[in-house]
Amino acid sequence: MSEPIAAVVARAADLTARGLPHQAVALLRPALAANPLHAEGWCQLAAAHLDADEPDPALDAAKRALVLDGDHAWAQRLTSLALTELGRHTEALVAARECVRRRPDDWRCRVVLAEALAADAAGLPDAAREAREATRLAPTEARAYQVLGDAALRLGDWGAAERAYRTALRLDPDAADVRANLATVRRRRGGAPVTAPPADLLGAARALVWPALSRLAALLVTGCLVLTLAALPRPTPLLGWFAAALVAACLAVVARLLLGARGGVRRALLGLPRHRPRVAVVVVAFGLALVVLSGWSVALLLGAGTTQPLVLALLCALLGGAVVVLGGGR
Template sequence: MTDVELKDSVAQRVGGLTTPTEIGVARAAALFERVDPAAAAQHLEPVLAADPEVAAGWILMARIRLVLDEVDKALDAANRAIALEPADPRSLAIASRALTLLGRHEEAVTMAYRAVIVEPKNALWHDRVAWALLAADRQYADAEQAARTAVGLEPDEAHYYFTHGVTLDALGHADQARQAFMISLRLEPENPVAQHRLAVLNGEAAKGPEKKKRGWKVFGRRGAEANGPARPEEFLP
């Protein structure tokens, strides 16, 4: 994003906003959209210090901290948002993701289910349940059910078929997992992680560690605060 595009993005976000806090959060979101999370955090910190009662700001900060691999700070920001707006599923899902990365799997699963309870028709939260359970290395049948629900809610999203394939593979259903990966790749042919998973399943590649990838979006790919690390579940260690 060029400087001109950044200014346009800020202008679009700020349009209609009135308070300094709203404008500050909008500007931080524009910086985050520019894939400059460090600058976004630096801009957002004094905004939240001056007005710590804005949940949207803490949700954005939590996403920024995840991208910066500052997981403890991400969890703290998510918890601040939850305290302000307990029924917002985004902060619950972000907290779940942070807890997974911290190895606190029971809490991660609980937070993910809380997000589903709040917004049961959002595939993202079912996907988070699936990955929380996979990371906990248990209840694979429940993980598969959650992944299948996500596919049913958004049948045109490649990532959910990928998740479903991973859960089916964990259950030992190789043929069904292969089909899920193939559908995922049909929808998103250039996804290297899905390509590798399918190759491993077909015996064409050795299973190895999968690296994290930055720059995609998660926890709602629509709306002003819909920025964050990209589908990090695909790259879960």
């Protein structure tokens, strides 16, 4: 009489945990051939293949588990990990989000989602947030703190990275990769400042700044055009209040952008114009438009009746808006 499939899966899990994934695969293959509807067995096979650095068969096994009745969150998690290993990051992110949707309180799903988000520099802030949620759900799991430290390291948030890595080492003192990353954080924290932010930080900052610049372009171009038409044939002091409201709305967009960024991303945002010429042109053009609008607003309230500054503000807004539209966030 053959061994029950549940016992085989348990033995395979033990082999994988002991660092013998190939033996686990050899054990599971014939058992699953005889019991092809055992979802947990397919998940365990996928996990063994992942530990053996075999993402292709791992993905096949995880997909088999997805069509069976079983722990679909586990299957989605394994699917995301295999897709990440294969470089298919968009699909990995979809699988990771589905895993979290099914098990929002499972820290392992949050970790997988954080890793999938971190594949793109623009997703690093969200990756750090998901990893932080994983540490909240599982405060005794070193892996959750390691992923949080990795995201914070790439964001340039040295303080958060060091705290996360130190906690991970306290929970798992034998984690050599965590110890190496902690040493890297301490070197960067205590070393001389770099002349340019890392590429990851610049990418994350650019992904945040371009939508804000698009909103500013819409506000300034539309607002200046409406004010120009309303100022004919002669502006009234009431238009000064509208101009002031337009300036306040633009400053609110800028404030929201800066307050929404964290750590190294905020520093990269402030330094982005020095490293991205298109951003510099837009910032200068919109800055001039806001300064001119502010001065014109005050002048109107004091009794002036000129529209020339408003025309200059409109031209600056059009220049910055054209760069935003033509640049397309690239």
